[in-house]
Amino acid sequence: MNAVIIAVVVMLALSLARVHVVLALLVGAITGGLLGGLGLATTIDVFSEGLGGSASVALSYGLLGGFAVAIAKTGLPDAMVKLAISLVGTKGDSRKKAASKALIFFIILLISCFSQNLVPIHIAFIPILIPPILKLLNELGVDRRAIATIITFGLTAPYILLPVGFGAIFHDILADNIVESGLAIDRSDIPLALSLPIGGMIIGLLVAVFFTYRKTRTYQDHQIAVDETDTPIMTKKSLIFAVIAILAALVVQLYTDSMIVAALAGLIVIFASGAAEYKKADDIVTDGMKMMAFIGFVMLAASGFAAVIRETGHVELLVEQVAGVIGDNRGLAAALMLIVGLFITMGIGSSFSTIPIIATLFVPLGLAVGFSPMAIIALIGTAGALGDAGAPASDSTLGPTAGLNADGQHDHIWDTCVPTFIHFNVPLLVFGWIAAMIF
Known part of the structure; x- marks a missing residue:
């Protein structure tokens, strides 16, 4: 039996059985290494060496987490909430209420999208907004299912498409792993290759908001506990320097192409200006790193897993076997690759961590079947993103649920995971397949 298949199946089975995904990746890697003839000591060595492949990404995530919490402490997200509430009215006729709903939908969508690229604070805005x-x-x-789909769209589509903020990390992971797997690509081709799958997500969002969840739904007004001691002190100065910090981080990232330096620049502006209390700097950065630690560790483990899989030599064997069965049927190959990506991402809960695993297999398989570099980018990018929206362990679903269930009236699986899976993963499957056929 092929070591690659067994390793992936073991990892997925353990993940779905609620074993922590980092442990699942480690056990899967050891299983694959032993079946691939590497031996336990060599497998551990290869896994450990592979961890370095995502070290910079993990550090980027940690610093961005610190930056996100620091931005929250300036009071900027609170100011945005107050502005949103002041712009939206609830009294009056049905036409005014419809306009108010449209406006608040737009504001939530805008902030959600900004949280990935322009103001890379990830899910830190949700418990505030x-x-x-x-x-x-x-x-x-x-x-609230409409709000869940709006937030999840904003947490996923921007980073998949745009190479800024978290999108820069995603595109770097995608490009680096494709190159490591034997295919030279131009990073500037990634947005174009993924534009059609994102178009499918846009259609899914429109269907959710204007059709599936357009009717009113009744909820009870429950009291929500608020921690007054943790409320940020908002001043005109803190807001101004929060905006300056965001602009500084954006400019530095574009200039240096490094999210690590960009996040550092933003933190320096915030603490040096006094927009956030300097004496709490250690706690703020630590809290932010804790928020992102799970994703960082999963990405590290995924890189080690991919390194072991490549070292076994069974990837080439599996590609030959699959290519022999599929032949030149690119349509079938694309469908199988996307479905595999869906299952892996659903098991892991992170599209960022899925890329190193599937790129190892998909690049040689795509080349053997005859896909172009653009088609392979579209397949791997889409397959990696698949499942992120509907995965129960994904930040893209856990974040919206944490905010919407603050009063105990929003179910994580049925009100967030299922709606986002239907409206985003299904279109991604369809439009990702079409992209692979077109490019």
Whole structure:
């Protein structure tokens, strides 16, 4: 039996059985290494060496987490919440309420998208933005499943498409692993290759908001506990320097092409200006790193897993076997690759961590079947993103649920995971397949 298949199946089975994904990746790697004839000592050595492949990515995530919490401490997210509430009215006729719903949908979508690229604070905005407006959403009769799809779209589509902020990390992981797997590509081709799959996500978002969840849904007004001691002190100075810090991080990233340096620049501006209390700098950065630690460790383990899989030599054997069965049927090959990506991402819960695993297999398989470099980028990028929206362990679903369930009326699986899986993963499968056929 092929070591690659067994390793992936073991990793997925353990993940779905609620074994921590880092442990699942380690056990899967050891299983694959032993079956591939590497021996235990060599497998551990290769796994350990492979961890270095995602070290910079993990550090980027940690510093961005610190930057996100620091931005929250300036009061900028609170200011955005107050602005949103002041712009939205709940009293009046149905036409005014419809306009208010449209406006608040747009504001939540805008902030969600900005959290990945322009203001890379990831999910840190959700507990600040969503709980305070739940009563407002109740008055408007908003179905919270619509809000869940809006937030999840904003947490996923921007980083998949745009090479800025978390998108820069995703594109770097995608490009680096494709190159390591034997295919030279131009990074500037990634947005174009992934534009069609993102178009599918846009269609899914429109269907969710304007059709599936357009009707009103009734919720009870429950009291939401607020930690007053953790409320940031918002001043005009803190808001101004928060914006300057964001611009500084963006400019530095574009100039240096490094999210590590960009996040550091933003933190320096915030703490040097006093926008956030310098004496709490250690706690702020530590809290941010804790928020991102899970993703960072999963990405490290995924790189080690991929290194072991490559070292076994069974990737080439599997490619020959699969190519022999598929022949030149590119349509079938694309469908199988996307489905495999869906299962792996659903098991791991992170598209970032899926890329190192699937690139090892998909690059040689794609070349053997006859896919172009653009088609392979589209397949790996889409397959990696597949499942991120609907995975129960993904930040893209856990974040929205944490905010929308602040009053205990939003179910994680049925109100976040299922709606986002249907409206985003299904279109990604379809449009990712089409992209592979076109390019």
